[in-house]
Amino acid sequence: MSPLLKRMGGFVGSLAPSSRRASSAWRERHWIEKAVAGIDEALIVTDRRGRILFLNSLAETLTGWRFAKAYEKHVDEVLPLTDERTRAPLKASALGAAPGDAVEWTRHSVLLAKEGKFVPIEFRAAPIQGGRGAVEGAVLLIHDGSSQRRVEEAIAQMAAIVETTEDAVVGVTMKGTITTWNPGARRLYGYRPEDVIGRPFAVLFPPDSGELAEIWAGIEQGDAVLNHDTEHLRADGSKIEVSVSSSPIREADGRIVGLSSIARDISVRKRAEEERRRAELLLKLGEVQEGERRRIAHELHDQMGQHLAALKLGLEGLTGASSDALRVQNLLGLVKQMGHDMRRIALELRPTMLDDLGLVAALLHELGEWGERTGIEVDFHHSGLEHHRLPPATETAVYRVVQEALTNVLKHARADRVSLVLERRPDHLLAILEDNGTGFDHEAVVAAQDTERRLGLFGMKERAESLGGNLQVETAPGAGTTLFVRLPLPAEGE
Numbered sequence: 001m002s003p004l005l006k007r008m009g010g011f012v013g014s015l016a017p018s019s020r021r022a023s024s025a026w027r028e029r030h031w032i033e034k035a036v037a038g039i040d041e042a043l044i045v046t047d048r049r050g051r052i053l054f055l056n057s058l059a060e061t062l063t064g065w066r067f068a069k070a071y072e073k074h075v076d077e078v079l080p081l082t083d084e085r086t087r088a089p090l091k092a093s094a095l096g097a098a099p100g101d102a103v104e105w106t107r108h109s110v111l112l113a114k115e116g117k118f119v120p121i122e123f124r125a126a127p128i129q130g131g132r133g134a135v136e137g138a139v140l141l142i143h144d145g146s147s148q149r150r151v152e153e154a155i156a157q158m159a160a161i162v163e164t165t166e167d168a169v170v171g172v173t174m175k176g177t178i179t180t181w182n183p184g185a186r187r188l189y190g191y192r193p194e195d196v197i198g199r200p201f202a203v204l205f206p207p208d209s210g211e212l213a214e215i216w217a218g219i220e221q222g223d224a225v226l227n228h229d230t231e232h233l234r235a236d237g238s239k240i241e242v243s244v245s246s247s248p249i250r251e252a253d254g255r256i257v258g259l260s261s262i263a264r265d266i267s268v269r270k271r272a273e274e275e276r277r278r279a280e281l282l283l284k285l286g287e288v289q290e291g292e293r294r295r296i297a298h299e300l301h302d303q304m305g306q307h308l309a310a311l312k313l314g315l316e317g318l319t320g321a322s323s324d325a326l327r328v329q330n331l332l333g334l335v336k337q338m339g340h341d342m343r344r345i346a347l348e349l350r351p352t353m354l355d356d357l358g359l360v361a362a363l364l365h366e367l368g369e370w371g372e373r374t375g376i377e378v379d380f381h382h383s384g385l386e387h388h389r390l391p392p393a394t395e396t397a398v399y400r401v402v403q404e405a406l407t408n409v410l411k412h413a414r415a416d417r418v419s420l421v422l423e424r425r426p427d428h429l430l431a432i433l434e435d436n437g438t439g440f441d442h443e444a445v446v447a448a449q450d451t452e453r454r455l456g457l458f459g460m461k462e463r464a465e466s467l468g469g470n471l472q473v474e475t476a477p478g479a480g481t482t483l484f485v486r487l488p489l490p491a492e493g494e
Ligand SMILES: Nc1ncnc2c1ncn2[C@@H]1O[C@H](COP(=O)(O)OP(=O)(O)OP(=O)(O)O)[C@@H](O)[C@H]1O
Pocket: 408, 409, 411, 412, 413, 435, 437, 438, 439, 440, 445, 454, 455, 456, 457, 458, 481
């Protein structure tokens, strides 16, 4: 006996003999209803020619036929079926009609025509076999698949979203094993699904990250952690900045059976933010610097310049008349020196020499003064620049970078020798500034948090990059420091 018939109990045996009389059909039906009350599916029982003997109330709802009308009607009329894929009609009477011919639940491949519409159904048919194995009829169990279908469609849609999203979607069991890996995860982390499914979720986290423990603590409490910016590890060992949301996955009974992690690459966004922040900072700095220079230059011109001029005139008037001509001469010398100093300061503030005589002359002057002031030996070699002026922005940039680099040498390097090489290459200008000082851990400086970050190296780099060039630093503790600045130049003769 098939499991279905077992489930239906012994009523089948008593079905056939009394089913012919309509009057007893009702009694029969009530009796069978009671017998099969536990089955919450639509149930149809036919005789061996496919005529309906029994229809429970769920089958009435599903087919739209009352039992009284359907009784002894052919099942193909009451239950008109269509193959969903081929759209060919199917005969319900042909299913489960031969001995041993049980048909299992169909998976939504069958449609029932109802009120002009198709309804997806699942059904199972089994022959009723009499004493000597002859088929005496069939039992059909039918299940309305529309709500299930809707759920499945929603799931399929969800799956399609997961498949196509840019985000990395990863499913993980409570034991921490990766079970789901979408194409977004493949792109973000660089693992193929076959390389990573079954492996620990921990492979995505840097070894020193406490994040995983935090996520699990949250998940065990049933909490989601949303939009958390962090770093994950890619297959090649590199780190990637991501924004991650982790949430518990629950069974229908509420039990937490795993977690889902959705990660989005934010390195691009972060970089853009950083760039914007830098540009703003630089702009602000430039403004502040300009303002300050303007103020000092005015001060020098309006105050000191006036006073010096007056002093000079006064002293000149005294040279003939004074009994102490020598002292007056000395004072005049002092005034001259002050004028000289003032010009030097003004020059540093705004390198007019740069505009008037060009980069090489301005640097020669600057380096000479710096060497004298600091007692550090300075070398300067240049090539290809003798008869050329460079674009003003390039000259200013090199001049300022050299100034800043010399300040660093003085502040940090404890060097006793500095050399500057300036070379005009076919399409760029190369400046190499080398000191024989202490050197430093450049990576640590670069990696320093924003709050600790200094402006010197950063500013030089920005200056070079803003002109389409770059700054390269070669240094190590104890090994001196060399800066390479490359700035693009228009090709010669242009
Ligand atoms: N030539 C050098 N020799 C040794 N250490 C250096 C040299 N140049 C830079 N450094 C190191 O790199 C760090 C960063 O330099 P940077 O010019 O960016 O900042 P800073 O000089 O400390 O401050 P700021 O320039 O903003 O006044 C310095 O603090 C110093 O430790």
